[in-house]
Ligand SMILES: Nc1nc2c(ncn2[C@@H]2O[C@H](COP(=O)(O)OP(=O)(O)OP(=O)(O)O)[C@@H](O)[C@H]2O)c(=O)[nH]1
C-alpha cells in the first residue's frame with residue numbers, strides 16, 4: 001500500500017502578533033515574503049526525492065497568516081508543490097485566512113489556485129473578547145470575510161473560535177456560538193484559551209495583571225459547546241473540533257491517526273517512520289540554510305516503541321474514534337466506562353465529551 | 367608533657383555571645399593558624415555552621431602558649447562549644463573533658479537563659495569558672511552593669527570579671543593568662559592503667575571511628591590494642607594525635623591530654639561516646655563516669671523520598687550517629703510514606719540540622735513528618751511509651767496519657783514581664799518563681815508542657831519582647847494531660863503521617879488547619895476528595911477538593927505532539943512520585959508542605 005501522507009507549509013508572517021499566540025510567526029517581516037516562497041520551493045525540491053513513494057492526501061497552508069501573501073504567490077507555490085509531490089487530485093487543500101487580509105476577489109484567487117478549504121481565524125464575535133485576545137480585527141470584518149468566502153465559490157469553511165479569555169462570560173460565549181452556528185460553516189474548531197508562558201499574555205498572567213482562565217468556567221463553556229454544536233448537527237470528532245458529517249479535516253486527522261507528514265518552512269515539523277524532525281525556527285536562519293543548498297533541519301528525535309505507544313494513546317484518545325481496547329488496562333477502561341468518562345464500542349474505547357476534557361489524566365491512568 | 371603545664375578548658379556562653387570569635391583570637395595569639403589561613407569562626411568547620419553562623423558541634427584544639435618570654439610552653443586544650451539550647455548536651459560532654467570554663471557574656475546583652483544554664487552545668491561539673499564580658503567594643507555595651515550581674519551570679523567582685531573584645535582582641539591575652547592562673551592542672555595518674563574518656567567522635571569513611579579523647583590516667587600510643595570498657599570490644603588503634611588545629615599525629619597521649627584516637631573500629635556501635643578506653647593488656651577495670659544518654663525532646667519520622675533509598679538512610683543514620691551521639695532512631699513504617707525511621711531529636715534546630723546533614727552528606731532526599739513529643743499511655747499498671755501519634759491507642763482504651771513537662775527559664779527585661787507571663791499562661795504554664803538578676807532584668811521559671819514550647823513559642827517570645835527575652839528549658843517529668851489523637855482522612859482512609867496528639871482545647875484548631883492546608887495542597891483529581899479531621903469516630907473538620915473537570919490541552923497538531931508527549935511523560939514521572947492513599951494521589955510536595963513545622967496558627971487560634 002502506498003504511504004498516505006500530509007503536507008504542511010508554514011508561513012511565518014502576521015499583520016501583528018496576538019497576545020496569546022506562541023506560534024513561530026512574526027509581524028513586520030513581510031519584506032522577506034518573496035525570498036521565503038522561493039525557499040519553500042527550494043526546500044520542496046530538496047525533500048521531494050525522499051518522499052517520491054508517498055501520496056499526499058492533504059495540504060495545509062498554516063502559520064502565521066498565509067493570506068498576508070498575494071493570492072498569485074500562493075497559487076504559484078501550490079502549483080510548484082503539486083509538481084514536486086504526488087498530491088492526490090482530490091486532496092484537501094486548506095489555507096488559514098485571517099479577517100482583514102481577505103476579500104472576495106482574493107478568495108476567488110485562492111480557490112482557483114486549488115484551495116478547497118478555508119480556515120478562518122475568527123476567535124470570537126464579542127469585541128470585548130477580541131480585545132482581550134489582542135486580535136486586530138472586528139466582528140464585522142469576520143462576518144465580511146465569511147460572506148466573501150461563500151461568495152467566492154464552493155469550499156469547506158472552518159471557523160476557529162477561542163473561549164475562556166479574560167472578560168468572557170458564559171453568555172458571551174453562547175452568543176458567539178449562536179452566531180457561528182447561524183452562519184453555517186462546515187467545520188468549527190473551538191479552543192479553550194491556553195496561556196503560554198512565553199507570550200505577552202503569559203507574562204501578564206505571571207505578573208498577576210490578568211487572571212488565568214478559570215478551568216471550571218472553561219469546562220462549562222465546553223459543555224455548552226458540545227450541546228449547542230451537537231444540536232446543530234455538528235459531530236464532535238476531536239477534543240476541539242466539530243464538523244458536519246463528511247467534512248472532517250483530513251489533514252488534521254492525519255496527525256491524530258499517526259500518519260506521516262512533511263512540514264516545509266521555518267520551524268515546521270515532519271514525521272515519518274518513528275522519526276520526528278523539525279526545521280530551524282527563525283525565518284532568517286531558515287532562508288540562509290536553504291539558500292546554501294542544505295536541509296534546514298534544526299533537530300530530530302527517534303521515538304522508542306514506548307514513546308510511540310504513548311503518542312498513539314494520547315492522540316487517539318483525543319478523537320471520537322478512540323483507540324483499540326487492547327491498548328488499555330481493561331480494568332481501568334471498564335471503570336471509566338462505568339463512570340461515564342468513556343464508551344466502548346466495536347472493540348474501541350473512546351472518551352465521552354466529559355472524558356475528552358480530562359484526556360490528560362485519563363491517558364496517564366489507562 | 368608535664369601535667370602541671372597543661373590546662374583543659376572550654377568556652378561556654380549563650381548563643382552568639384562570641385565564643386567562636388574568642389577562640390579565633392586564641393588561635394592567633396598562640397600562632398596556631400597561619401595568617402593567610404585564618405578566617406572568622408575558624409573552628410566552625412562544617413558548611414552548615416558557616417552558613418548559619420552558629421556552632422553546632424563542639425571543637426577541641428590544642429594551643430601552645432608561653433605566657434611571658436622565657437616562661438615554659440603551656441599546652442592549652444580548648445573546647446569551643448555551641449550555645450543553642452538544643453546542644454546543651456554537647457556542652458556537658460565538653461565540660462567532662464575540662465578543669466575550667468570561661469563563662470562569656472555579651473556586654474550589650476547581659477546574662478541570658480543559656481548563660482544561666484551553662485553556668486549551672488559548669489558548676490555542677492566542678493569546674494573553675496572564669497567570668498568574662500565580651501563585645502566591650504560595642505557602643506551599646508554596659509560592662510559595669512553586666513559585670514555586676516555576672517559577679518552576683520558566679521560569686522565574686524565585679525572587678526574580677528575580665529573584659530574583652532573578641533573582635534578587636536582587647537583583653538584577650540589577659541584572659542588567656544587568667545586561664546593559666548585559675549584553671550587547675552589535670553591531676554590524673556600517668557603511671558596508672560590507661561583510662562580515657564570518649565567525649566565525642568566522628569566517622570571517617572577510610573579510617574573508621576575517630577574518637578575524641580580526654581586521657582585521665584595512663585598513656586596511649588599510636589598503635590595499641592585498646593579495649594572499650596562498656597562492651598569489652600577490643601580493637602587495634604591506628605593513630606593518636608591532637609588538633610592543632612588540624613589533626614596532627616603524636617607518638618602518644620598521656621594523663622591530662624586531650625586529642626584524638628583512630629580506633630580502628632569500623633562498626634559504629636562498638637565505639638560509643640561516653641565510653642572509657644583502656645588498654646587490652648594491663649588495662650583499667652573501672653570506667654570513668656560516662657554521660658547520661660541525652661533525652662530526645664522531639665520525635666519525627668524520616669522517610670526517603672525514593673522508597674528504594676531506605677537502606678541508604680539506615681546507613682546514613684548509623685554513620686551520623688557517630689558524630690552525633692544524641693541522635694536516636696528506630697525503624698518505622700507508614701502506610702502513606704513507606705519505610706523510614708522514627709527519630710528522636712534534642713529540639714527542632716537539631717532535627718533540622720540532622721535532616722539537612724543526611725540530605726547533603728549522604729545525598730538523600732527526605733520527608734520529615736511533623737515533630738511530636740513522646741507520650742506515656744497508662745493502662746492499669748502498664749505504661750507504654752508512644753513516639754508516633756499514629757500509634758496512640760483509641761480513646762477509651764486507656765486510663766490516661768502523660769506528656770513531658772519542662773522547666774523553662776526565661777530571662778527578660780523586667781518591662782516585658784507581663785507579656786512573657788501572658789504567653790506562658792496561654793501555653794498551659796504554671797509559674798514557679800521569679801528572680802531579679804538586677805532591677806532591670808528578671809529570671810522567670812515556668813513549668814510548661816514541652817509540646818507547647820518546642821514549636822513556635824520562641825518566636826512568640828521574641829516578638830512579644832522585641833527580641834530581648836531568651837529561653838532555656840530542661841526536662842522535668844511527665845504529667846497527665848487531656849490529650850486526644852486527631853486523625854486526618856482522605857476519602858475515609860486515615861493518613862498515618864498526618865495524625866497528631868494534641869491538647870483537647872487545641873484539637874479543633876489543629877483539625878481545621880490541617881484540612882485547610884491539605885485542601886490547598888492536594889491537586890484536583892478525577893474524583894472528588896473528602897478531607898476530614900477526626901477524633902475517634904467524630905469528625906471535627908472537613909474540606910473537599912472538587913473533582914477536576916478539565917486538564918486536556920486544547921490544541922494538538924504536528925509539532926505539538928512531541929511537546930505534549932514530553933509533558934505527559936513528565937506528569938507520569940510525577941505520578942510515580944505521588945503517594946497513593948486509597949483512591950487519592952497525594953504529591954510528595956503536599957506531604958512536605960503539610961507537615962511543615964510552622965504550626966504557629968495551631969497554637970495561636972483558639
Ligand atoms: N562587635 C563585636 N562583635 C562580636 C564580638 N565577638 C563576636 N562578635 C560577633 O558576634 C556574632 C557571633 O559570634 P560567634 O563567635 O559566632 O558566637 P558564638 O558564641 O560562637 O555563637 P554560637 O556558637 O552559635 O553559640 C558574630 O557576628 C561575631 O562577629 C566582639 O567582641 N565585638
Ligand code: SF4
Nearest residue numbers: 014017018021063064
Ligand atoms: S494571527 Fe494567528 S498566527 Fe498570527 S499572531 Fe495572531 S494568532 Fe498567531
Ligand SMILES: [Mg+2]
Nearest residue numbers: 385386420421
Ligand atoms: Mg560558636
